[in-house]
Amino acid sequence: MQISINNLKVCVLFSVRQFLDFRTFKVIQRKQGYSTYTVVRHRWMKNVSFFNIYCSKDFSSQSEKVNIDMSKYPVENVRNFSIIAHIDHGKSTLADRLLELTGAISKTECNKQVLDKLQVERERGITVKAQTASLFYRHEGQTYLLNLIDTPGHVDFSYEVSRSISACQGVLLVVDANQGIQAQTIANFFLAFEAQLTIIPVINKIDLKNADPERVEKQIEKVFDIPKEECIKISAKMGTNVDKVLQEVVRRIPPPNVNVEDPFKALVFDSTFDHYRGVIANIALFGGQVHKGDRIVSAHLGKTYDVNEIGILRPEEHPTESLYAGQVGYIIAGMKEVKEAQIGDTLFLQKHPVEPMPGFRSAKPMVFAGMYPVDQSEYSSLKSAVEKLTLNDSSVTVNRDSSPALGAGWRLGFLGLLHLDVFNQRLEQEYDASVIVTAPTVPYKALLSSTKSIKEYGSEDITIVNPSHFPDRSQVLNYFEPVVIGTIITPDDYIGKIITLCLNRRAVQKKLVYIDDHRVMMKYLFPLNEIVVDFYDQLKSLSSGYASFDYEDAGYQPADLIKMDILLNGKPVEELATIAHKQKAYTVGKTMCERLKNSIPRQLFEIAIQAAIGNKVIARETIKAYRKNVLAKCYGGDITRKMKLLKKQAEGKKKMRKIVLHMKMMV
Numbered sequence: 001m002q003i004s005i006n007n008l009k010v011c012v013l014f015s016v017r018q019f020l021d022f023r024t025f026k027v028i029q030r031k032q033g034y035s036t037y038t039v040v041r042h043r044w045m046k047n048v049s050f051f052n053i054y055c056s057k058d059f060s061s062q063s064e065k066v067n068i069d070m071s072k073y074p075v076e077n078v079r080n081f082s083i084i085a086h087i088d089h090g091k092s093t094l095a096d097r098l099l100e101l102t103g104a105i106s107k108t109e110c111n112k113q114v115l116d117k118l119q120v121e122r123e124r125g126i127t128v129k130a131q132t133a134s135l136f137y138r139h140e141g142q143t144y145l146l147n148l149i150d151t152p153g154h155v156d157f158s159y160e161v162s163r164s165i166s167a168c169q170g171v172l173l174v175v176d177a178n179q180g181i182q183a184q185t186i187a188n189f190f191l192a193f194e195a196q197l198t199i200i201p202v203i204n205k206i207d208l209k210n211a212d213p214e215r216v217e218k219q220i221e222k223v224f225d226i227p228k229e230e231c232i233k234i235s236a237k238m239g240t241n242v243d244k245v246l247q248e249v250v251r252r253i254p255p256p257n258v259n260v261e262d263p264f265k266a267l268v269f270d271s272t273f274d275h276y277r278g279v280i281a282n283i284a285l286f287g288g289q290v291h292k293g294d295r296i297v298s299a300h301l302g303k304t305y306d307v308n309e310i311g312i313l314r315p316e317e318h319p320t321e322s323l324y325a326g327q328v329g330y331i332i333a334g335m336k337e338v339k340e341a342q343i344g345d346t347l348f349l350q351k352h353p354v355e356p357m358p359g360f361r362s363a364k365p366m367v368f369a370g371m372y373p374v375d376q377s378e379y380s381s382l383k384s385a386v387e388k389l390t391l392n393d394s395s396v397t398v399n400r401d402s403s404p405a406l407g408a409g410w411r412l413g414f415l416g417l418l419h420l421d422v423f424n425q426r427l428e429q430e431y432d433a434s435v436i437v438t439a440p441t442v443p444y445k446a447l448l449s450s451t452k453s454i455k456e457y458g459s460e461d462i463t464i465v466n467p468s469h470f471p472d473r474s475q476v477l478n479y480f481e482p483v484v485i486g487t488i489i490t491p492d493d494y495i496g497k498i499i500t501l502c503l504n505r506r507a508v509q510k511k512l513v514y515i516d517d518h519r520v521m522m523k524y525l526f527p528l529n530e531i532v533v534d535f536y537d538q539l540k541s542l543s544s545g546y547a548s549f550d551y552e553d554a555g556y557q558p559a560d561l562i563k564m565d566i567l568l569n570g571k572p573v574e575e576l577a578t579i580a581h582k583q584k585a586y587t588v589g590k591t592m593c594e595r596l597k598n599s600i601p602r603q604l605f606e607i608a609i610q611a612a613i614g615n616k617v618i619a620r621e622t623i624k625a626y627r628k629n630v631l632a633k634c635y636g637g638d639i640t641r642k643m644k645l646l647k648k649q650a651e652g653k654k655k656m657r658k659i660v661l662h663m664k665m666m667v
Ligand SMILES: Nc1nc2c(ncn2[C@@H]2O[C@H](COP(=O)(O)OP(=O)(O)OP(=O)(O)O)[C@@H](O)[C@H]2O)c(=O)[nH]1
Pocket: 085, 086, 087, 088, 089, 090, 091, 092, 093, 094, 113, 125, 126, 127, 128, 151, 152, 153, 154, 204, 205, 206, 207, 208, 234, 235, 236, 237, 238
């Protein structure tokens, strides 16, 4: 395969990248023909533009660029599958090898984790968005169309996994030959199992020096009840046995159970927003066929559209004339509004209406945080950025909010802290937005007691996602906190330390079983707020990185909750208020005061930091002034000097407001 001229440009640019911090780039993508050109501009060098940062996005060297006749791939020759695994077990690397083997990409050094397209994915080395690629595979004299959907491994993105597998009939369950089954392997297995998909276990990284595929086979047999003969042992990195994986996909995974004679019916399972072409919806065809120029209807809004472009993803968009039942591809139909492409929506032909499919259960946010523009004049541009990004990541919930110090903004709900962090980074990188993010909180509930307060809050049973809306104890019958079932898998050497950690987090043990001679699986019922912030880091450090953790929603439990105010020089700062369990109030208050003390720079005046529940102060720290009394040394007459010092002190007070703003990002 030839290296195109675009790839050469990229090689030059990789060396440029080494000198510049990649985070300071603004990235805009522009499509031209079949190649993706990435225009990158350095913020402080406005006139300098570089082209094509990711050579892996350049598929111009492929031979099959035009005129793929999709009618040649009847449903019997279609296989839709997904790769699921614990984080870092090698899904994306395996996807790369499958793409190479089927000729979708060339075997160049640059083609690493091709399906991880987002800048944040490449910087962090994790998959955030599920991606689709259609592969053509010759096997026993026939050509098969294999639609591969790469999915994220981290718990915060499991919603992406569940959506992706809705378009599949089978999954490759990848397990690291050294690490064996981990917490997310189990969570992902059950997602696929409950969806009744064919599961092909793949033991990866057999090339590693301390790989023990036999032990992992036994684990798979014990935990998932899959005979060990069904495991395929591979090295995605070296390419060992990867061809066998493709053969088994064709042999074991059934074709989709759909009919091309039925009316056209497609499920929107993902969608993205392109600055130039509007909404691009990823669809799986559950019946019939669709052609360029057809008039289609979206069941959700009842709006009609003309199909401007359809095609398959290889993994770049590759336009085709038609798509048929069982196939997976994309559609561009002039949807300009972000709200028009609802994930889970059904599309059908205007002349052949069908019953909409059930769609997806909406994602349940686990962590909430306020998000505000750094400067209020940027409110509307940030609003449009948030809208576009939530189209691409529909698991984020958005509600308008405002704060006395930060102005108008939003309260956003995320699936976890990493999700929050990635969303924030994508806003900065893909939309050039600067935001202030407040401390995260989990969604608490309260059952109100009096009719007066029910009237005030509009309901008897309320959800509290913002500490400033916490109802007073006198208005409440019962408070509730969200709980999760956490699964921990660890070598047995660390059991003692992990049990202590869990007890400190108010967790209740539900199960402890050995999955092989040295590894245990523990299940605990955790209050969600006890694990959102630093639980995972502590677990990793206690177990020298060996323990893995995953959790699933387990509803709510009654809890003795309090609102803790933080007072700076006697004044409560609403944005720093937090909700805590009464049992933990003292520790939380003390930690917050200490953190604030370490973060607020010393001023010309003394700052008292207090944590209080109602009128009762439970913790206090003091930041000493540079000088206790600014006028202490001005004996007698010099009024101008006194005025100067007092002015300086007033400026110091103004600074205080800035500090409060700053603190939102620190706690
Ligand atoms: N030695 C060896 N390393 C591998 C193999 N497969 C993947 N790796 C390495 O394992 C690391 C993780 O691989 P990825 O493919 O990014 O893993 P992933 O499961 O896609 O990770 P997430 O997308 O973050 O969930 C990378 O450093 C790979 O180079 C293999 O067969 N052998």
